[in-house]
Amino acid sequence: MAPGRPDRPGPLRRAHRPAGSAHPGHPGPVGGGVTRPGEIEVLRAGALTTVQDLGRPGWAHLGVPRSGALDPAALRLANRLVGNPEDAAGLEITLTGCAVRLTKAATVAVVGAEVAVRAGERPGDTGRPLSMPAGTVLRVGPARHGVRSWLAVTGGIDVPLVLGSRATDTLSGLGPRPLRDGDRLPLGVPVGEPPSVDSTVGPPPRSALHLTLRLGPRDDWFTPTALDRLLGTAYTVSPLSNRVGARLAGATLPRTVAGELPSEGIVLGAVQVPADGQPLIFLADHPTTGGYPVIGVVSDVTPLAQARPGTTVRFHGPQR
Template sequence: MIEVLRAGALTTVQDQGRPGYAHLGVPRSGALDPAALRLANRLVGNPETAAGLEITLTGCVLRFTRAATVALTGAEVDVRVDRRPGDVGRPLSLPAGAVLRIGPAHAGLRTWLAASGGIAVEPVLGSRATDTLSGLGPPPVRDGDRLPLGASAGPPAPADFTVAPAVPATLRLTLRPGPRQDWFTPAALDLLLTTPYAISPASNRVGARLVGAALPRAVAGELPSEGLVLGAVQVPPDGQPLIFLADHPTTGGYPVIGVVDEVTPLAQARPGTTVTFHGPQR
């Protein structure tokens, strides 16, 4: 069992999500950096599909009522096991009753925690992931929560350390135009591909909101609701683009000017981070 002494700004249970239900209005959800959570699980001997914690910016404090192996990946943070310092990117052995203190992120935004046995909350539609938009899965972790752990599946990985990628100051994202590019003036796509944008503080697990040049529309009004995919760049009436992330809605009525090939880098993008776009041919 994990006792949550301090949950931090936003800590959620996440796994690899619940794919295959978009036709029912259920997005995939899951870790914003699936590879980081898979790595943490491998380090502690879990299956890659095991649930862990996604910890946003401010860290958290957890007490383990049983002995466990844990691993942290993602943003670089200070780690302490009781009074002993620990490291990100390697297995850490915790005795029963140990308190794990995870500090604020030095760079980046999110850290993923895996514990031997995985977080064993009740699955919903085959996943234990918290979907912050629909409310499926467990609610965000709160102070005083007790999170069950499953049975350990195997020994921790024989790894001295792993190397986390550096967090870039500017994200350069590949954009595939469409499907509603025709709802915008010819200048709109040029603006999107030549103008830097900044991550807005209003961003969350649903989407990365951008601040920059407004994209002018050629067609007023809204579309009948149509399907949305991960990475869709939707443009609401204010002209400021929004990149949909793991907890995105599955339908929407604002036009989508393009789709980002790979959204994982946005998992570590703090407010103010510069974002630029380029076409798939560049």
């Protein structure tokens, strides 16, 4: 199954609508008409900015992906820096950055890709809590290294829960849709004070990823040559990658079994091989079933959250 990104409407409202009014066909922000602890106004949404928390695992039997932040540790850190619970919802910002305005004073933190951060006219740093007076514009610049950043705000983003999560699922359309210029997002009530930390140091960007692979369940559908290629040659991340999956380009993986199998379960990190023989690693918004054979499963897909097109990927294994 090829990655996709349906653009469904979600429970957001446009900036020109009065507080508490509903987005057409949707209920509007939580507690419409009630005084909120503050809002985020989206001035520039960028290429793809979504609301993400730690996702909604446990619903695969109903065909619902886990979704959530592609790098959960980065979101947890951003939340800790502003005094939020680690599972509070924040923004996942992709590649081109974004700009938002806060209607009330708050503390923010940006963690992830190497980006320029400005709080009004003040320069800021990633991995560092920033105090934002009411009305201040926060600008997150394009990623110089890496792909994605996670923005946490005091109180978290308080859009409605869907199956226990506020995460945007770009495959199924659950949760709020990807942000657009002019959207407003309600903030929750702060529950703690930001910790006394000046900054954190993130890992250096990686030019090559080494991913541990556990073979199966359908590695027997492939020739010995295919397994040698998968484990012995380098692949590169394709520009067609997204939150559903990281498409790879490189040596094709020939099969011993022709035709397709009935759809079967897909898990995070599954390496599926479509008809073109090029592997695809499923990420947070992956489908729960698929009909192409899965040659193996990657144990940790987190490094792929920052993998730009052209990044080298090597698999190590096999382990069953």
